Amino acid sequence: MSTTLLYQSFGIRGYRQPRIEFTGGVTRFHVEPREKTVCCPMCGSRNVIRLGFKQREFRASPIGLKQTVVVAALPRVQCHDCGTVRQIKIDFAEIRRSYTKGWAKCALQLTRSITIKDVADLPGVTWDVIKEIKKKDLQRRFANPVAEGRPANHHR
Ligand SMILES: [Zn+2]
Structure with a gap:
């Protein structure tokens, strides 16, 4: 995947993407x-030196219906x-958080057109995470109420 695509798809900038892995229906970048x-x-x-790294996984926006995960090797540094x-x-x-900002946005969009339960039923998504994202969005909208002018959600 090119760095442009990495940014456009996942909002990740300044990273290389050495390999992609396909395991159990999950695409891991x-x-x-x-x-x-x-x-x-x-x-x-x-002016830093690296002190090893930690591998962290982040749920990322799906590609088609494929669940995708970003596996990031994040160095620990010592600053001189x-x-x-x-x-x-x-x-x-x-x-x-173990999901990208892009994925949070994507999940939030989904909760506006399908029910929270439907979103939480998607593979690899948990109810808690969806609730947390919704809560954060409400807090944001409450802090800036004019930003939101959309019609009410429909619930099924
Ligand atoms: Zn420093």
Whole structure:
């Protein structure tokens, strides 16, 4: 997958995508940050050394009906400027979440046309995650009520 496609499909920028794996109906995109993406999560300095990495998985927007997962090799770095030792910052997912922002958007769209239960019934999706995404959206809309001018959802 080209880097443009990686960005367009998953909102992931600054990463290479060395391989794709197909297992049990799930497409897994392995990604690793490009050198310029590896910087201190606190001060942004690139004067860092890598201290190993952690592999994390993120649910990503489906391609067709195929469930897709982004497997990211995220380096931990030590900053020579501010002394921080931490995993690099990722911008394609919220902190401590195991799904991409793109997937959250996609799930939210679905809950507007089909019921939350229907979305939660999709393979690999859990009710808790959908509730959390809905809640966050409500908080966002509450904070900025003029942003939303759409008609009410229909429920089945
Ligand atoms: Zn730093």
